[in-house]
Amino acid sequence: MPLSGPRAERERPGRQDDQESRVSSHPSTGADLTTDRLVLRPWSAGELAAVLADVRPAHWAEDFPAEGDRFIAGYLTENPQALNAYGHRQIIERAGGVVVGSIGLFWPPTDGILEVGYGIVPSRRGRGYASEATRVLAEFALTAPGVHTVHAQVELSNPASVRVLEKAGLRRWSSDANMVRFRMTAGDLNRR
Template sequence: MLPVTVKADRVTLHELTRASAADLQDGGSGGWRWAPGGPDEGSRFAAAKMLSGMDAGRHRAGWGAYVMVRTEDGRAIGGIGFHGPPEDGRVEVGYDLAESVRGRGYATEALRALSAWALAQPDVQTVYATTDEDNTASQRVLTRAGYHRIGDTPRPIGGRESQHLYELSTP
C-alpha cells in the first residue's frame, strides 16, 4: 500500500515510509531537506514509535507519522501524526515544528487537514490531543484548529504536571 498524502493550502503531509522512519530514528533527515532547526526530537520519537508498531504488527497504513512539507520550497518543517490506529472510534494526534517556522500557522493548517482526513475515515468519530499545562503555543494551535478543551488527564507517572485534554469530533 502506498503511503498516505494529505494536502493542505501551504503544506503537504507525507506519511513516513519504513526507510524514512528508520533514517529519522537513527538521527538522519528521513530523506527530506529540513528548515533550520528540524527535525525536532518529537519527529524522531514518532518515527521510532511507528517502526516499533510496524515490527509488532500493530501499524495500520495512514495511522502513523507524517512529515510536513512546505509547498513554497519543498522543505520539511515538522512532523505530525497519530499515536497509533483508532481504538473505540478515537485516535490521538501529535505534532511538532522546526523552531525556525513556528508562529506562522503551519501547525494549525496541518492539524486541520490531518484531523479532517481522520474524521472522514469510517472508524473514527473523535480525534484528541494532550498538551502540558505550560505549552500555551500548542494549546492555541489546537483551539485554532477547532479542538475544544474537555478537561485534564491525571499527572503522568514521573511527570511534573497534569496535561490538558482536547477533542475534535464529527458533527
C-alpha cells in the same frame, strides 16, 4: 513544539478555515494531505532510516529532525502497522518542499477515538503550520471507518500548544490543574 497528548509523556519523539484540503495518492500508505501551504506526507522506510542514522537530506529544515521526530522514527520502525493511511506524517512546506515537522494519529482508535500529536521545528514556529496540519489531519481522521473523535491533551504550562489546538478547530472539553483536553468530533464537521 513537542508532541502533545498522554502518549507524549511516554513517547515524546502540531488548515485554516478558508483553506481546502486535498488528498493525493502516496505509494507507501495511500495518501498525502495537502493544504494551500503544506503537504502532510506519510513517512517512508528510507526517511525513517535517515532519521535514525542521523543522515540529513537536503530537503529537511536545518533543525529537523527534532527529538520528538527521532522518537517517532524509532516507534514507527518498531511498529510498522502505525504507517497506515491514518498514521504519522511529515509536515512539508509546499513552497520549497522542506520538511519542517511531523504529525500523527496514534492508531488504532480506542472506542472510536484517536489521539493526535504534532511538532514543528523551532525555525518554523509562529507561522500557523501546527494548527493548519492538525486541522486537516483531524478532519481526515474523522473519515476513517469507526472513528468519531480526534483528541489531544496538553499541559496548561504550554499555552502555545493550547492555541494550536484552538486554532485547529478542536474544542476544549475538560481540564484539571495541569492539563487541558481538546477534541473534534464527526458532529463538529457536520455543523460547519
